[in-house]
Amino acid sequence: MISPICTYLTTFAALTATVYSMPQIGDISSTLSVAVSVTSTSTAATSTSTGACNNSPDLCSQSYGSITHMGAHDSSFLRDSSTGNSVAGNQYYNATVALDAGIRLLQAQVHDKDGAIELCHTTCELLDAGTLQDWLVAIKYWMDNNANEVVTILLVNSDNKEASEFGTVFAASGIDTYGYTPSGSGWPTLQEMISANTRLVTFIASITADSSYSYLLNEFDYVFETAYEVTSLSGFNCTLDRPTSQSSASAAISSGLLPLMNHFAYTSLTSSIMIPDVSDIATTNSPSTNTTGALGLHAQNCQSEWGTKPVFVLVDFFNEGPAIDTADTMNDVSDPVGRQSVAAGAAVEVSGALRTSSSGGVGALVAFAAAALVFA
Numbered sequence: 001m002i003s004p005i006c007t008y009l010t011t012f013a014a015l016t017a018t019v020y021s022m023p024q025i026g027d028i029s030s031t032l033s034v035a036v037s038v039t040s041t042s043t044a045a046t047s048t049s050t051g052a053c054n055n056s057p058d059l060c061s062q063s064y065g066s067i068t069h070m071g072a073h074d075s076s077f078l079r080d081s082s083t084g085n086s087v088a089g090n091q092y093y094n095a096t097v098a099l100d101a102g103i104r105l106l107q108a109q110v111h112d113k114d115g116a117i118e119l120c121h122t123t124c125e126l127l128d129a130g131t132l133q134d135w136l137v138a139i140k141y142w143m144d145n146n147a148n149e150v151v152t153i154l155l156v157n158s159d160n161k162e163a164s165e166f167g168t169v170f171a172a173s174g175i176d177t178y179g180y181t182p183s184g185s186g187w188p189t190l191q192e193m194i195s196a197n198t199r200l201v202t203f204i205a206s207i208t209a210d211s212s213y214s215y216l217l218n219e220f221d222y223v224f225e226t227a228y229e230v231t232s233l234s235g236f237n238c239t240l241d242r243p244t245s246q247s248s249a250s251a252a253i254s255s256g257l258l259p260l261m262n263h264f265a266y267t268s269l270t271s272s273i274m275i276p277d278v279s280d281i282a283t284t285n286s287p288s289t290n291t292t293g294a295l296g297l298h299a300q301n302c303q304s305e306w307g308t309k310p311v312f313v314l315v316d317f318f319n320e321g322p323a324i325d326t327a328d329t330m331n332d333v334s335d336p337v338g339r340q341s342v343a344a345g346a347a348v349e350v351s352g353a354l355r356t357s358s359s360g361g362v363g364a365l366v367a368f369a370a371a372a373l374v375f376a
């Protein structure tokens with residue numbers, strides 16, 4: 001399964017070895033917007049018996065499949081100090097901070113690394129965010145401390161790992177105990193999932209279902225998606241892109257699939273390399289319903305076209321907008337509880353030389369670009 005940025009970058013993956021043996025790239029005059037955390041968020045909120053489910057008492061009685069779950073696209077791939085502010089990063093803040101801020105869908109991409117399942121963006125040389133197991137441990141810790149919250153994970157299985165391999169990692173992290181297995185008779189309410197303590201829905205694109213790990217769900221048996229390779233703010237629509245086995249969004253909805261609205265844009269770093277479009281992010285993630293490219297407008301359009309709201313939404317840089325506002329609008333939630341706000345990632349313009357850093361990130365991508373130019 002190909003995931004967004006990689007279709008653009010795969011071409012250059014073969015050049016990585018060369019890139020890394022090149023001398024340090026200095027003096028590449030460029031202006032890049034990098035994230036600076038302006039706020040430090042405190043430790044995870046502990047919501048126990050607030051009477052709220054997913055930040056609102058009004059959502060407890062609603063079906064998992066009838067509310068909007070706001071999601072962080074490539075949630076493990078950060079543009080922060082841990083990656084040298086990698087321009088390949090899709091988020092300023094990690095998955096735990098995202099959960100604190102109300103994000104309830106965490107998407108990421110996994111690859112094989114020496115037999116282990118590793119969170120890597122396109123290739124492990126470009127951006128390696130560590131093992132899936134460590135990431136799941138952090139999410140499990142958050143779920144332990146937030147017992148009224150239903151969380152969804154969506155993993156792109158880039159190297160076609162088996163369900164049993166994922167199952168081993170999920171079990172080792174301990175998060176498998178929260179795994180929800182569909183009963184075949186429609187989605188339960190959030191409260192039912194919370195009461196049963198099966199509060200984690202896991203979709204993988206794609207795996208062959210394995211009854212020993214029945215909580216690992218093959219994404220396209222349950223979900224359909226809109227296009228994910230959007231390169232212009234006027235390019236968002238509500239047309240079904242995957243799975244191709246469904247002829248249209250309405251056919252997919254009739255078959256019981258839940259809609260996932262991709263809402264992130266790419267921009268060109270070079271003629272061949274696309275990176276997350278951060279310069280338009282204030283518009284892209286805006287709750288506005290009258291601005292081209294805005295999240296609020298896209299969600300409203302899809303709700304109107306489909307006759308049902310987007311159940312899942314994926315955005316880059318979730319704290320911008322903030323994206324969660326659009327989920328609240330979709331869910332008719334006016335007074336969310338138990339959330340921690342994350343300030344909009346103040347972007348500062350950093351001009352001048354970019355250098356390769358030991359942590360990869362900017363250096364790796366700029367080196368990718370340089371290699372593309374050198375070998376073009």
Ligand SMILES: *[C@@H]1O[C@H](CO)[C@@H](O)[C@H](O)[C@H]1NC(C)=O
Nearest residue numbers: 094095096097134135138139
């Ligand atoms: C996010 O960062 C915080 C602070 O460094 C850390 O405690 C937490 O485990 C991280 N979460 C994930 C999912 O890596």
Ligand SMILES: *[C@@H]1O[C@H](CO)[C@@H](O)[C@H](O)[C@H]1NC(C)=O
Nearest residue numbers: 227229230231235236237239
């Ligand atoms: C929907 O958007 C995608 C991405 O911008 C585009 O490739 C596709 O042609 C669009 N579909 C329609 C029917 O407009």
Ligand SMILES: *[C@@H]1O[C@H](CO)[C@@H](O)[C@H](O)[C@H]1NC(C)=O
Nearest residue numbers: 286287288289290291292296
């Ligand atoms: C767009 O919507 C905002 C409120 O969300 C409103 O203040 C503004 O006037 C609207 N602009 C147009 C051109 O309709």
